[in-house]
């Protein structure tokens with residue numbers, strides 16, 4: 001073997017050795033998941049060869065004490081689980097301290113979209129101020145305001161870890177278009193976001209105020225809110241799109257609940273799928289001259305009939321100020337203000 005060949009073999013062997021050392025260093029379990037020094041009692045991913053999903057794995061602090069949960073006593077006046085076994089969130093069904101302790105170490109981030117086009121800008125101040133008091137307090141929140149009046153966006157003091165971004169959008173002469181175009185803009189916003197686990201988004205109506213806690217209990221893959229106007233009704237009375245020609249249509253005997261278009265959310269990837277599908281169906285309907293009865297709300301209801309939400313929020317999460325409170329509504333967390341449609345909409 002020549003001197004040069006010997007040198008090459010030496011270099012190759014040395015490189016292989018270095019790569020081996022590097023591989024062992026990177027793939028020691030505790031290093032990958034970054035929990036060096038954490039005791040094994042919490043069973044975090046990293047302690048085993050197979051990692052658990054960060055979202056599904058709910059780790060509580062070791063010494064947290066809270067009221068004993070009961071398996072036989074609970075809310076007897078409302079249904080707290082759907083037929084496909086997703087929780088329905090009502091006051092009294094969750095422990096806020098426990099949930100916050102579980103989610104805080106996960107470094108979650110919450111985006112919220114809100115549209116304030118035309119005269120609806122006047123609702124923005126109350127929306128933002130009350131969100132500071134009640135919406136994911138103590139967590140990372142990024143509010144995206146879509147408006148055609150960026151200069152009129154109010155300055156609201158936000159706590160550390162919370163921020164606001166204004167996105168200019170064109171004005172419109174039709175309220176139906178403003179409401180429906182939200183799906184497209186939500187889809188595009190999500191496509192810009194970095195792909196990371198534990199990022200959630202909620203899409204909310206601006207003509208509303210927060211009155212009570214809206215926090216980690218609302219987190220889930222795909223999250224729907226029961227519309228306050230129809231939750232005691234038979235489904236034959238739900239205002240679904242009924243014309244078979246529309247891609248939003250639901251036939252008699254179909255549909256679980258009537259969900260509202262004014263609040264929905266979940267993990268970024270789930271809401272992206274929802275927004276993309278509703279937008280495509282809305283646009284394909286439009287090409288055939290059809291607009292669903294309640295625009296994107298109708299498409300959302302069709303979507304949720306096929307793609308069952310993994311968490312359902314009770315009407316506590318979107319009430320309407322003009323409605324008197326029913327006995328099962330122990331707290332109103334978010335509620336639509338009374339408005340004069342003729343005065344604020346661009347068309348009737």
Ligand code: UD2
Pocket residue numbers: 114115116117118119120175176178179180204205206207227260261262263294295296297318336344345346
């Ligand atoms: C219902 C839904 C709403 C939507 C609509 C059907 C609830 C509580 N509300 O509300 O989400 O599904 O039916 O289209 O479920 N907007 C503007 N400028 C306008 C008009 C609308 O910014 O000129 C935005 C604003 O964010 C508003 C949202 O669109 O909150 C919905 O419009 P709306 O509140 O007039 O619709 P409404 O009350 O019929």
